[in-house]
Amino acid sequence: METTTVIIVLVVAMVLTNILDSIFASLPLPLIQLAVGVLLGLFSESMLDLEPEIFLALVIAPLLFRESEEADLLSLWKFKKQVFFMAFLLVFVTVLGIGLALKTFIPALPWAACFALGAVLGPTDYVAVASLSSKVKLPGVLITVLKGEALINDASGLISLQFAVAALLTGVFSLFDASIKLIVLCVGGFIVGQVIILLKRLLTEMLRRMMIHHPDTYVLIELLLPFLSYVVAEFFGFSGILAAVTAGTLQALDFKKTGLHEAEIGNAEKTVWETVSYVLNAIVFLMLGMQMPAAFLHVWNSDEYNNIFMIAVTVMTTFIMYAVRFFSISFFSKEVIGSGFGDRVRNTLILTLAGVKGVVAIAAAISLPAFFTEKPLLMFISAGSITLTLVIALFLLPFVTPDTPEQKSEENRAQIALLRDVVRQLRKKEGEHLGAVIASYGKRIKELEHASHEKNERKQMKSLRMYAAAVERDALMERRNRNEINRNVYRDYMEIVSVTRRADVAGVVSYTFAGLRRSAKRVMRSKKGRPSGMSAEEYRRKLRDLFWDLTDLVVKSFDDVRDQYSEKLIALFIEERVNYMGHLIDDAYAGTLRAKLHEEYIDELLLGYEIERETIWDFLDEGKLTLPQANELRVNVNKLESYTLADDQNDVMLKLISVAERRDGRKKDAKSKKKEKKSSKK
Helix, strand or coil: CCHHHHHHHHHHHHHHHHHHHHHCCCCCHHHHHHHHHHHHHHHCCCCCCCCHHHHHHHHHHHHHHHHHHCCCHHHHHHCHHHHHHHHHHHHHHHHHHHHHHHHHHCCCCCHHHHHHHHHHHCCCCHHHHHHHHHHCCCCHHHHHHHHHHHHHHHHHHHHHHHHHHHHHHHCCCCHHHHHHHHHHHHHHHHHHHHHHHHHHHHHHHHHHHCCCCCHHHHHHHHHHHHHHHHHHHHHCCCCHHHHHHHHHHHHHCCCCCCCHHHHHHHHHHHHHHHHHHHHHHHHHHHHHHHHHHHHHHHHHCCCCCCHHHHHHHHHHHHHHHHHHHHHHHCCCCHHHHCCCHHHHHHHHHHHHHCCCCCHHHHHHHHCCCCCCCCHHHHHHHHHHHHHHHHHHHHHHHHHHCCCCHHHHHHHHHHHHHHHHHHHHHHHCCCCCCHHHHHHHHHHHHHHHHHHHCCHHHHHHHHHHHHHHHHHHHHHHHHHHHCCCCCHHHHHHHHHHHHHHHHHHHHCHHHHHHHHHHHHHHHHHHCCCCCCCCCCHHHHHHHHHHHHHHHHHHHHHHHHHCCCCCCHHHHHHHHHHHHHHHHHHHCCHHHHHHHHCCCHHHHHHHHHHHHHHHHHHHHHHHCCCCCHHHHHHHHHHHHHHHHHHHCCCCCCHHHHHHHHHHHHHHHHHHHHHHHHHHHHHHC
16 A cells, blocks of 8 residues: 555544544553554555564654653662663563473474564563553552663563574574673664764754754754664664664753743744654554554464464463563562562562563564564464553553542642632633633633543433433423413524533534534524514523523422432532523623634733632642642643734634624614614604
C-alpha cells in the first residue's frame, strides 16, 4: 500500500481509538489501539512492513529522547544501582532463563535460537511502561526505577540478540567478546549523544548572536536531535538508542533562562513535543497490533506445529519470564520495595507485572535473519508473550496498586470549590458583561462535577435525567391537552428541553450548535410565534414560571425513587437543572454570545482570571491545594488567558449573529418611525 494511504489509515485509526477511549472509559487506551491495530493487520496483511532500523530511528528514538529529557535525573541517580541492575544484569538473566526453558520445551531448537528469543523478550518497552503509568497510579519510586530501566535496557537486549544471531551464523559464542562489544556500544553511544548536544549548543548560541529569534527554528533543531543521535551512532557501530537517551538527558541539564525569547521557545517546544509524542505513542501500539496477525497466523495455519502446544509454550515462557523477574527484584533494598513483608511482596509484584514488552521486541524478532527456518516460531512466541504481558499488566496492576479515583475526585472537588469562590467574588463586581463571564465559569464547574463522578454515579445520573425528562414531558403534554398553555409556549419550551437533552447525549459540540441555531432563530424570528401584545420579557417570564412549576413537580416525583438514587445525586441534578436549563430560558446563552462581541467582555474575562490566580494562592496558603496542584491550575489559567488574548480566533458565527441583531434593530427603528408618522398624521 502506498505511503500516503498508510498515513491516512493511521490517522483515521488514531481518531477512532480516541472516540472508543471516550466510550469505553474503563479500557486503557493502549489496549484499544492494540485491538484496532490487530484488525488493520487482519484485513490488510500487506499494508505495512515494519523495517526495524527505520522504526527504531523514527519512532522509538524520539520518544526515548523526550522521556529522558523530562526524566527526574536526581531520582534516577539515587536509584542507579537498581536501574543498572534491571537494565543490564536482569536482561542477561532473563535471556538465560528463557533460553534454558525454551530448549527444554522444544529440544530441536538450536541453543542460539533459544537465547535469541530470550534477547527479544529481555528488555522492557518504555512506551508501554509510560502508558501504564498514565492509566494506573504507581508509587513514585517504582515509576522511577521502571522508567530508568526501560530507557537504557534496549541496548543490552539488542546486543544480546546480535550475539545470538552471530552464534547462529558461526556456531561460536565468546562471552569475552560480547562483554567488550557491550562496553564499546554503550560508551560509543554515550559519546555520540554528548557530541550532538555540544554541537547543538554551539549552533543555538551562534544563532542567538546573529539575532535570529524565530522560535520555530529552535524547535526544529531540537526535533532533529534524536534522529541525528541515533543515525550517527549507528553509522559508527554504536548504540543509537543510548545516544538518543544521552542526548535527551544532557538536553535536560541546560540552564533554564527566563527571558521572553526563551519562554516563547519553551512553550512552542512543549506544544510540538506533546503532539509528536502522542502521535508516536499511538503509532507504536497500532503498529504492534498490525504485526500480530502475521506473527500468529504463519504458525497457526501451519501443519508443522501443534497449536495447543505452541500456546502452552507461550504461556510457560511468559510465566518463566515473570518468575525470573520477581525472584531477582525481591532482593532489592527497602528504599525501593519497602521493609514490611506485605509491602515487599506487593511492590515486587508491581515491578514484575509492569515490566511489559512492546513493539521493540516485535521489531527485534522481525530483524532475525530470513534464512533462519524457525523465525516464524520465535515470532509467534514473542508476539504471544508481548500480548500477555500487556493484557496482564493492564488488568492486574489496578488490583495491586494504591486506589487512585478518590484522590482524583478530591482534586476535582478542591478545584470546584475554588471556581465557585471565584464566581462568588465576581458577583460582587460591577460590569455589563460579567454575567457572560460567570456563565463561562459555570460551564467549567459543570465539567469538573461530571469528571468527579464515579463510573457508577455517571450511569445513575444519566438514568435520573431520563426519569426527570419523562416526568416533565408527561406533565407538559397534560397541560397542553388541558389548554393551560398554548401551542407556541409548548413548542418553545420543548425546544429548550431538546437542547439540554442533546447536551447530555452528544456533549459540548451538539450543545454549542443547538444553542447557536436557537439564538439565530430567536434573533431573526422577531415577534413571530409570540402572542400579540406580549413583550419578549413577558413571554420569557411565562416560560420561566412554567419552568419553576415543572421543576417543583419533578422534585416531588423524586420521593418515589429515593431508594434508587442517592440524595447527593438528586441534589446535584436539581442544582444542574436550575443553573443550566434556567440559563437557557433566561436567554442567557444568546446573551453570552452577544457579550463576546464587545471589547469590554475581554477585560472582564481577564478580571476573572486575575481573581482566579489570587484565589489559587489563597487556597494554597490555607492548605486546600498542594503545590503541584496549584502550579497546574496556574498553568491552566495562563493557557486560558493566552487563548483569550489571541487575535486570530475565528468568530464568524458571532459576527453573523451581530449582523442579524443590527438588521433586526434597524427594522424595529423603521417600524417605530412609521408608527410615529401615523400618530403625527392623526
